Amino acid sequence: MDLNRSEALYERAKRVIPGGIPGIRAPENYVRGDYPILLASGAGGRITDVDGNEFVDLLLGYGPIILGHGETKVDAAAAERAREGFCLNLPEPIMIELAEKLVTLVPSAERVLFFKTGSDATTAAVRVARAHTGKSLILRCGYHGWHDWCLEQDPGVPVISPEEVVPFPYNDLDRLASLLKQHSGRVAGIIITPIGHEFDRQIDPPGEGYLAGVRKLADEHNAVLIFDEVRSGFRVHIGGAQALYGVTPDLTALGKALANGYPLTALTGRASIMEASRSTFISSTYFGNGMDMAAALQTLEHLEHSRVLEHIAQLGTDLQREMQGMVEAFGLPVTVSPYPQMPFLHFDADLSQDQDRNRNRFYGALAREGVFAHPRHHGFLCWRHSAADMERVLEACRKACQSI
Numbered sequence: 001m002d003l004n005r006s007e008a009l010y011e012r013a014k015r016v017i018p019g020g021i022p023g024i025r026a027p028e029n030y031v032r033g034d035y036p037i038l039l040a041s042g043a044g045g046r047i048t049d050v051d052g053n054e055f056v057d058l059l060l061g062y063g064p065i066i067l068g069h070g071e072t073k074v075d076a077a078a079a080e081r082a083r084e085g086f087c088l089n090l091p092e093p094i095m096i097e098l099a100e101k102l103v104t105l106v107p108s109a110e111r112v113l114f115f116k117t118g119s120d121a122t123t124a125a126v127r128v129a130r131a132h133t134g135k136s137l138i139l140r141c142g143y144h145g146w147h148d149w150c151l152e153q154d155p156g157v158p159v160i161s162p163e164e165v166v167p168f169p170y171n172d173l174d175r176l177a178s179l180l181k182q183h184s185g186r187v188a189g190i191i192i193t194p195i196g197h198e199f200d201r202q203i204d205p206p207g208e209g210y211l212a213g214v215r216k217l218a219d220e221h222n223a224v225l226i227f228d229e230v231r232s233g234f235r236v237h238i239g240g241a242q243a244l245y246g247v248t249p250d251l252t253a254l255g256k257a258l259a260n261g262y263p264l265t266a267l268t269g270r271a272s273i274m275e276a277s278r279s280t281f282i283s284s285t286y287f288g289n290g291m292d293m294a295a296a297l298q299t300l301e302h303l304e305h306s307r308v309l310e311h312i313a314q315l316g317t318d319l320q321r322e323m324q325g326m327v328e329a330f331g332l333p334v335t336v337s338p339y340p341q342m343p344f345l346h347f348d349a350d351l352s353q354d355q356d357r358n359r360n361r362f363y364g365a366l367a368r369e370g371v372f373a374h375p376r377h378h379g380f381l382c383w384r385h386s387a388a389d390m391e392r393v394l395e396a397c398r399k400a401c402q403s404i
């Protein structure tokens with residue numbers, strides 16, 4: 001695979017951008033030498049890099065592309081709003097239409113606020129929880145974005161006092177109960193990803209009764225329960241994991257699949273709690289832009305009426321079964337994702353250096369065979385992925401298994 005243009009552009013980028021490629025997209029996070037560094041285009045379920053190599057896209061922009069790249073009706077709706085002016089002094093009526101749609105789709109949604117990123121939505125959620133309860137402590141579980149309150153100690157991040165935020169482990173109800181007891185009367189909110197999908201970990205579904213148990217504990221301690229469904233929303237079910245598992249939180253952060261790649265996220269929740277957003281400060285120049293809302297309405301229209309999620313679940317279930325068979329046949333010590341919508345072969349590199357090497361070899365081979373998947377982040381499927389795409393993925397997996 002020729003990656004010359006990628007490499008040349010990377011050298012050029014380093015002269016003007018810190019590290020060349022910032023954040024999670026940096027080449028070190030993939031397999032150096034086997035993955036492209038810059039992409040040129042996407043169409044349907046495929047992407048093409050700057051050297052002309054084409055890949056089945058199993059990462060889909062880290063999740064937002066639920067329909068496919070360049071989805072005509074979505075892009076046309078956004079373009080029409082752009083033509084009419086999409087960054088106006090006051091909101092456009094489309095904001096109300098989209099909020100009404102979310103209220104019909106998401107069980108916890110009675111009121112809606114719109115944002116640009118998942119980090120905006122989760123940060124707004126904890127602010128609203130604090131404003132509503134008058135308490136300050138947040139118990140958090142999972143990845144909620146890049147803002148200070150939900151990071152581990154990193155350079156540049158102020159020390160987060162245990163009076164403000166305390167992390168807790170997923171699927172451990174006893175630990176949560178004991179934290180709530182320890183901080184009795186001080187917990188404003190509990191924020192949790194209803195599915196355990198941490199970076200570089202196998203995906204963990206909620207244990208029997210776990211989410212209902214979290215709900216009960218939140219109620220007992222008068223804490224606002226926030227589901228971070230930025231990733232699971234509109235994907236594992238059109239109403240999110242809360243609809244799939246039948247547990248309704250007070251607030252929900254939504255993003256990614258909401259607008260097929262356009263930057264739009266939302267905070268939804270019970271009217272009485274969302275009211276507290278008016279007593280605090282939540283604002284940005286861009287929160288009211290109608291263009292991304294037009295894209296979201298079209299995306300939701302597809303999700304509701306085109307059997308998108310059924311298609312994804314079917315492709316994913318077949319893929320999951322074949323992958324499971326393959327890793328067993330090859331005796332690979334890897335875990336297959338339990339969610340067909342989020343395919344992943346997880347190599348637990350904490351186990352040994354060999355696992356680390358095997359993972360790089362496996363994912364490097366996948367990339368060379370024309371499949372773009374992340375070595376340490378679960379994948380995604382979209383409406384435009386076809387059975388032929390999945391065949392290509394399986395053939396690449398077979399070769400990747402052989403390579404280790």
Ligand SMILES: Cc1ncc(COP(=O)(O)O)c(C=O)c1O
Pocket residue numbers: 062116117118119120122142143144145146193228229230231255
């Ligand atoms: C569960 C979850 N919450 C919050 C975020 C943050 O979203 P963003 O990257 O759009 O700020 C992410 C992003 O991956 C996420 O997966």
